[in-house]
Amino acid sequence: xxxxxxxxxxxxxxxxxxxxxxxxxxxxxxxxxxxxxxxxxxxxxxxxxxxxxxxxxxxxxxxxxxxxxxxxxxxxxxxxxxxxxxxxxxxxxxxxxxxxxxxxxxxxxxxxxxxxxxxxxxxxxxxxxxxxxxxxx
Amino acid sequence: xxxxxxxxxxxxxxxxxxxxxxxxxxxxxxxxxxxxxxxxxxxxxxxxxxxxxxxxxxxxxxxxxx
Numbered sequence: 344x345x346x347x348x349x350x351x352x353x354x355x356x357x358x359x360x361x362x363x364x365x366x367x368x369x370x371x372x373x374x375x376x377x378x379x380x381x382x383x384x385x386x387x388x389x390x391x392x393x394x395x396x397x398x399x400x401x402x403x404x405x406x407x408x409x410x411x412x413x414x415x416x417x418x419x420x421x422x423x424x425x426x427x428x429x430x431x432x433x434x435x436x437x438x439x440x441x442x443x444x445x446x447x448x449x450x451x452x453x454x455x456x457x458x459x460x461x462x463x464x465x466x467x468x469x470x471x472x473x474x475x476x477x478x479x480x
Numbered sequence: 481x482x483x484x485x486x487x488x489x490x491x492x493x494x495x496x497x498x499x500x501x502x503x504x505x506x507x508x509x510x511x512x513x514x515x516x517x518x519x520x521x522x523x524x525x526x527x528x529x530x531x532x533x534x535x536x537x538x539x540x541x542x543x544x545x546x
Contacts, residue, residue: 404505405521406512466508473515 347398355394362387385448392451400462407462414458421457422450482541485514488532503527 365384366373373381400407426443433441489499496514500507503524512518513528520528522536529536 400506402500402504402506404509405524406505406509406518409518462508466511469515469517470511 346403347394349399349401351394351398355391355398358387358391358394362391388448389451392448392455395455396451396458410458410461414454414461417457418450418454421453481516481519481546482543483513483516483539484541485510485528485539488534488539492532499528499531502531 362384366388369381369384371378371381373385375381429441429443433439489496494502496507496510500510505524509518509520513520525536525540529539532539
């Protein structure tokens with residue numbers, strides 16, 4: 344699959360930060376259909392996440408492809424489980440404030456977190472563990 | 481699946497980084513292959529064999545439970 348060049352990831356992160364700042368300072372409901380600014384903020388958030396997801400890594404090899412698929416699988420599982428859990432909470436407490444309201448943004452966000460965990464955190468940790476084991480031998 | 485990438489690498493005195501550059505992958509990928517966390521595709525296995533001037537069968541070996 345054709346992907347965007349690596350620098351789009353940086354643009355995506357910058358846009359996401361801007362959108363987060365805007366969303367936290369926005370005093371109205373983001374889904375208020377009479378105020379187009381809400382739609383604007385939501386579209387920037389969505390665009391930034393899509394840019395992050397669809398840009399290449401610095402070295403884009405086959406393991407990165409494999410990690411992309413794996414993180415998609417994990418993130419779908421996480422989102423579905425969370426939704427089910429929240430719904431169960433809502434029915435258990437008989438309180439509709441627990442009813443899940445996550446949208447596609449949440450799936451993309453979980454995907455970004457899982458993917459970067461697999462790409463950066465996991466290799467780093469496993470390397471540290473391997474080094475420790477090496478010292479013991 | 482077992483592999484003797486580490487041994488072959490030592491014979492040629494290559495670091496993981498050197499090998500990664502030769503076959504255009506990241507160092508993390510080489511590390512993952514060596515520690516059997518990732519099974520390379522046929523193309524990558526052939527590229528590895530070409531670097532070490534050997535065959536894929538010499539580099540990778542099936543285990544009983546595979």
